[in-house]
Amino acid sequence: MAFRSPFAIPRQLLVGTTSLGGRSAISSRLSCNQRGLATVVPPVTQDATGSKGPTAMVFMNMGGPSTTNEVEDFLSRLFADGDLIPLGRLQSYIGPLIARRRTSKIQKQYADIGGGSPIRKWSEYQCAEMCKLLDKISPETAPHKPYVAFRYAAPLTETMYEQLFADGFGNGKGGRAVAFTQYPQYSCSTTGSSLNELWKWRNRLEGKRANGGSEPAGAIQWSVIDRWPSHSGLVEAFAQNIEAQLKTYPEEKRDQVVLLFSAHSLPMSVVNRGDPYPAEVAATVHAVMQRLKFKNPYRLCWQSQVGPSAWLGAQTSDTVQEYVKRGQTDLILVPIAFTSDHIETLYELDQEVIHEANNPGVKRAESLNGNPVFIQALADIARDHLQKGELCSRQMTLRCQGCTSERCLGQKKFFAGQEHASMVI
Numbered sequence: 001m002a003f004r005s006p007f008a009i010p011r012q013l014l015v016g017t018t019s020l021g022g023r024s025a026i027s028s029r030l031s032c033n034q035r036g037l038a039t040v041v042p043p044v045t046q047d048a049t050g051s052k053g054p055t056a057m058v059f060m061n062m063g064g065p066s067t068t069n070e071v072e073d074f075l076s077r078l079f080a081d082g083d084l085i086p087l088g089r090l091q092s093y094i095g096p097l098i099a100r101r102r103t104s105k106i107q108k109q110y111a112d113i114g115g116g117s118p119i120r121k122w123s124e125y126q127c128a129e130m131c132k133l134l135d136k137i138s139p140e141t142a143p144h145k146p147y148v149a150f151r152y153a154a155p156l157t158e159t160m161y162e163q164l165f166a167d168g169f170g171n172g173k174g175g176r177a178v179a180f181t182q183y184p185q186y187s188c189s190t191t192g193s194s195l196n197e198l199w200k201w202r203n204r205l206e207g208k209r210a211n212g213g214s215e216p217a218g219a220i221q222w223s224v225i226d227r228w229p230s231h232s233g234l235v236e237a238f239a240q241n242i243e244a245q246l247k248t249y250p251e252e253k254r255d256q257v258v259l260l261f262s263a264h265s266l267p268m269s270v271v272n273r274g275d276p277y278p279a280e281v282a283a284t285v286h287a288v289m290q291r292l293k294f295k296n297p298y299r300l301c302w303q304s305q306v307g308p309s310a311w312l313g314a315q316t317s318d319t320v321q322e323y324v325k326r327g328q329t330d331l332i333l334v335p336i337a338f339t340s341d342h343i344e345t346l347y348e349l350d351q352e353v354i355h356e357a358n359n360p361g362v363k364r365a366e367s368l369n370g371n372p373v374f375i376q377a378l379a380d381i382a383r384d385h386l387q388k389g390e391l392c393s394r395q396m397t398l399r400c401q402g403c404t405s406e407r408c409l410g411q412k413k414f415f416a417g418q419e420h421a422s423m424v425i
């Protein structure tokens with residue numbers, strides 16, 4: 001399977017390992033003013049037309065290989081990430097071994113979906129379009145400059161950071177940047193991992209270490225949009241895509257179509273650690289169903305499980321098979337946790353799950369991709385964030401109950417800011 005394939009780790013290597021994570025509802029938020037964020041110094045090389053601009057908008061996501069030649073590097077980084085796939089002290093040794101072993105099979109899957117992942121194309125498009133809207137609806141923070149930082153594929157976090165420097169942010173020139181997660185629902189193994197990486201490179205490139213032991217003046221001022229699982233614009237975009245697919249069924253059958261929301265699964269060890277992702281995915285599903293007036297029966301199921309350990313279920317593939325077996329052959333799969341097409345939709349759902357169902361009533365709702373309703377939602381979320389001057393959600397300051405990671409602690413203290421670092425527990 002698509003996302004599942006990279007995780008097809010030999011059984012003996014997976015025993016006792018864990019991985020992905022999640023998010024929960026947004027509660028109160030920290031604000032720059034509350035936290036005493038230093039006054040932003042506009043970068044000198046920028047054309048600052050807004051009183052608080054320019055603003056760098058950085059989309060964070062896992063990324064994917066744009067060509068089949070990039071698959072091995074992508075898998076190597078993915079399996080080296082202990083936040084995503086904890087393999088213990090031998091991670092840096094075992095990770096590349098697994099990556100090499102998986103490469104040819106995954107290359108074939110990317111070849112089958114057109115030769116590479118479309119996630120870079122969509123991310124760059126969505127971010128650029130969002131920035132154009134932001135320039136109009138938030139002129140005081142304009143110009144908004146689009147950047148993409150992927151965790152496992154180009155453009156990597158360090159590349160994005162160097163580009164920020166080249167464009168006149170940081171390195172003594174100050175400036176504001178917003179790390180905008182493109183995982184609507186927070187997980188410690190997705191958004192958390194991207195923030196850990198951003199924090200690492202920030203420290204390396206313009207932290208104390210890069211400045212002889214003291215915090216440098218004129219470093220980039222970061223804030224984070226860390227979750228947005230039930231934003232009304234996101235919900236509307238999902239709902240419209242579902243309605244469009246429902247219309248392809250005869251009217252008399254339309255209300256009987258079962259909606260199957262599908263999100264990437266998590267090992268139960270991660271769920272039991274307290275990762276908020278399952279609750280936040282459920283929040284998205286509930287909000288979408290509310291918007292659809294609960295006209296159709298629905299279930300949330302989980303895809304891409306792999307390995308011998310227990311994962312959150314029920315699995316999407318099993319769910320489809322079971323309902324079809326019971327005679328429910330009108331099903332719409334709804335990818336609910338990604339913002340664009342990727343191998344999990346184009347290969348795992350389309351070429352495996354739907355193909356194996358072998359029934360014309362089993363379909364998939366369109367992914368968000370270039371949907372203008374969705375891009376407007378991104379702009380609205382970003383505008384609200386910029387206007388509130390928030391640094392991160394209050395929810396981000398609370399670590400998972402079972403978290404013992406010093407890296408999580410340090411990263412959250414950094415993004416919560418000096419005045420609120422003590423709130424991170």
Ligand code: FES
Pocket residue numbers: 021188192273275398399400402403404405408409
């Ligand atoms: Fe969730 Fe560290 S694992 S905060």
